[in-house]
Amino acid sequence: xxxxxxxxxxxxxxxxxxxxxxxxxxSFTPWLKPxxxxxxxxxxxxxxxxxxxxxxxxxxxxxVVSRQQxxxxxxxxxxxxxxxxxxxxxxxxxxxxxxxLRNLLNATEMLKDQVLVAELIGVSPDPTRHTILINRxxxxxxxxxxxxxxxxxxxxxxxxxxxxxxxxxxxxxxxxALPVQTLRNGARSIAEGSGDYNQLSLRYVPPxxxxxxxxxxxxxxxxxxxxxxxxxxxxxxxxTVVGEPYLSVxxxxxxxxxxxxxxxLLFSEVExxxxxxxxxx
Numbered sequence: 001x002x003x004x005x006x007x008x009x010x011x012x013x014x015x016x017x018x019x020x021x022x023x024x025x026x027s028f029t030p031w032l033k034p035x036x037x038x039x040x041x042x043x044x045x046x047x048x049x050x051x052x053x054x055x056x057x058x059x060x061x062x063x064v065v066s067r068q069q070x071x072x073x074x075x076x077x078x079x080x081x082x083x084x085x086x087x088x089x090x091x092x093x094x095x096x097x098x099x100x101l102r103n104l105l106n107a108t109e110m111l112k113d114q115v116l117v118a119e120l121i122g123v124s125p126d127p128t129r130h131t132i133l134i135n136r137x138x139x140x141x142x143x144x145x146x147x148x149x150x151x152x153x154x155x156x157x158x159x160x161x162x163x164x165x166x167x168x169x170x171x172x173x174x175x176x177a178l179p180v181q182t183l184r185n186g187a188r189s190i191a192e193g194s195g196d197y198n199q200l201s202l203r204y205v206p207p208x209x210x211x212x213x214x215x216x217x218x219x220x221x222x223x224x225x226x227x228x229x230x231x232x233x234x235x236x237x238x239x240t241v242v243g244e245p246y247l248s249v250x251x252x253x254x255x256x257x258x259x260x261x262x263x264x265l266l267f268s269e270v271e272x273x274x275x276x277x278x279x280x281x
Contacts, residue, residue: 117264117265121133121135121165128195130156130169130172130174130193130195132156132167132170133168134148134265137161137162138161138163139164144161147265149263151262153255155260155263157226158265170197176193178190178219179222179226183215183217183218184215189203189211190202190203194250197253197257198252198257199251200250201249202249205247206245206246206247207245217232217234217251219232232251236250237250
């Protein structure tokens, strides 16, 4: 028994001495660097295998989630998504509004008359009447018969004035008509509303009149109600009606009648009230 214990002790001392020797050689010489690199690569699978229980435990913790927790997280994500979509809608509206305001600003630079920016605040609930309410009135100098524009063309004229708001009759209303002329050749006619936001028609156009699809029409200034030269519409259809002495001519309004929100009140040199004309001071 003693010899076996002594033999084991000698083996331990030998191993300790060998270890100390290898440590000394590794610390003070480069001889064992290739072997150390090989040993490090050889022990990688051992590290991976010994780490399996920890990985399985983490996977179980991540995978096993209660139904209530999942529902709460889904509800929170849906709420955040709804909030972000709402913010995105507002951002889109702000961008579109900036574009409309820039277009309106570009339009004012081309005007020779004084203008006042107005905003649409109401639309007639009666589908047979094309009237709107704007946020300018007597306190802003608005008057009956005053022309209203958007960034693209004539919208209509003021028919009622209140202290801080006004009612405007749009050019597409069936009760509205205005004198126009063709830019291409100066031919004159009367454009009247059809009850459709996207269509006007010309009244009393003889078959001999030189007018074709694509012609642009502007206000002629006759009658003193509208100033001369503002876009009214573009000809989209010219037809001969059997049994009728006049052509059927349709226009697409230049103004975005049912879309524009920011508008321009036009202060021309002449105000009109009823059928008469009153000079501005």
